[in-house]
Every structure is written in C-alpha cells, then in structure tokens.
Amino acid sequence: DSGVTQTPKHLITATGQRVTLRCSPRSGDLSVYWYQQSLDQGLQFLIQYYNGEERAKGNILERFSAQQFPDLHSELNLSSLELGDSALYFCASSPRQGPYEQYFGPGTRLTVT
Amino acid sequence: GNSVTQMEGPVTLSEEAFLTINCTYTATGYPSLFWYVQYPGEGLQLLLKATKADDKGSNKGFEATYRKETTSFHLEKGSVQVSDSAVYFCALTPSGGSYIPTFGRGTSLIVHP
Numbered sequence: 001d002s003g004v005t006q007t008p009k010h011l012i013t014a015t016g017q018r019v020t021l022r023c024s025p026r027s028g029d030l031s032v033y034w035y036q037q038s039l040d041q042g043l044q045f046l047i048q049y050y051n052g053e054e055r056a057k058g059n060i061l062e063r064f065s066a067q068q069f070p071d072l073h074s075e076l077n078l079s080s081l082e083l084g085d086s087a088l089y090f091c092a093s094s095p096r097q098g099p100y101e102q103y104f105g106p107g108t109r110l111t112v113t
Numbered sequence: 114g115n116s117v118t119q120m121e122g123p124v125t126l127s128e129e130a131f132l133t134i135n136c137t138y139t140a141t142g143y144p145s146l147f148w149y150v151q152y153p154g155e156g157l158q159l160l161l162k163a164t165k166a167d168d169k170g171s172n173k174g175f176e177a178t179y180r181k182e183t184t185s186f187h188l189e190k191g192s193v194q195v196s197d198s199a200v201y202f203c204a205l206t207p208s209g210g211s212y213i214p215t216f217g218r219g220t221s222l223i224v225h226p
Binding site for chain 2: 002004045048056090092097099101102103104105106107
C-alpha cells in the first residue's frame with residue numbers, strides 16, 4: 001500500500017459527460033501528479049501541483065482541468081468526454097519538489113461508451 | 114527533450130532464468146534514474162533508484178547501475194520467479210527545472226514455472 005488513495009476505482013460514463021477523479025496523497029506529501037495510461041500512448045504526464053499551486057503541465061487537453069485543495073487532496077476534472085479518453089488515470093505524490101521517487105495510487109479506470 | 118527507451122516486450126522466461134531489461138536515456142545534466150514495477154490491476158511502485166553516475170540501485174534481487182558513459186540503466190536479476198511477472202518501467206527525473214519524470218513505454222515480463 002503506497003498510502004495514496006484514488007476514488008472511484010472504476011467509472012463508466014457516456015460521451016459528452018463530465019467526471020471528477022479524486023486523489024489523496026500520502027500523509028505529508030506536498031506534490032501531486034496526474035498521469036494517463038493507455039495501451040497505445042503508455043504513461044503520459046498530465047499535470048503537477050505543489051502545495052496548492054500548479055507547477056507543470058504536460059499533455060493535458062483543454063477539456064481536462066485539475067486543482068489541489070488546502071488539505072492537499074487533488075481532483076482531476078474531465079469534460080466533454082470522448083471515446084479516446086478511456087484509460088487508466090493515476091495520481092502520484094512525492095514529499096516535495098525535486099528529483100524524488102513518486103508514490104502511485106491504484107488508479108481510476110475510466111470507460112467512455 | 115528528455116527520453117527513455119526500453120526494450121519492447123513481452124519478455125518470456127522460465128523460472129530461475131537470468132533477466133535483463135535494457136533501458137537507455139537521453140537527458141541533459143545528471144538525472145536521477147528509477148525502475149518502477151506495475152503488477153496487474155495496481156499502480157506503479159518504486160523498485161529501485163540511482164541518483165548519480167556509477168551508483169547501483171538494488172532491491173528484491175533486482176539491480177541496475179547508472180552508466181553515464183553509455184546513458185544506460187539496465188535492470189538485471191539473477192534468478193526470476195513466477196511472482197516477478199509484471200510490467201517494468203524505466204524512468205528519469207531531471208536534476209533541475211520542473212523535475213517532471215519521463216517514463217519508458219514499459220516492458221512486460223512473463224515468467225513460466
């Protein structure tokens with residue numbers, strides 16, 4: 001158990017809908033990262049927050065947004081969903097900014113029908 | 114930009130065979146290097162790491178040495194077990210800037226009894 005929790009574990013929704021994925025980092029970790037994992041694209045970095053502030057953006061679509069709250073949990077919002085958004089979404093945390101290892105949650109499997 | 118290249122899988126071995134999974138990287142400066150493992154239905158978890166040239170990371174019988182001259186971080190294990198069947202990811206985190214990691218595509222390992 002990494003100490004990172006993600007909810008829900010599975011999510012099935014229709015095209016055009018909006019969903020929110022939730023992540024709670026390990027106790028004491030200030031940095032949260034979101035990733036998308038699909039068979040054809042591998043593990044893609046989406047966005048990073050550090051102590052409530054956005055720090056880096058990767059291959060995140062404009063339809064996707066995220067935030068980190070004062071209690072350090074984070075939410076990833078996906079809107080106007082398309083079939084191609086079906087993937088595993090992982091959250092990871094690390095203690096602080098720097099070249100440190102990351103601790104991954106179990107992921108949320110999103111299926112868009 | 115940074116990149117990580119892993120050998121394509123799947124790698125199929127018999128129990129007690131020797132394992133090598135190749136990983137090479139492209140990055141400026143002196144990144145930190147990691148191997149993560151993902152078991153079916155789970156998130157990634159850190160297997161081992163090395164933070165400077167010639168460092169050897171080791172854990173659970175797995176080893177990898179940070180080779181700056183060949184920009185490589187190959188994963189090895191002397192005798193694999195069925196329980197080692199998983200997907201292995203090589204990753205680097207730069208030594209500065211945003212510290213966003215770059216992951217390889219992953220290599221699936223299947224170990225037969």
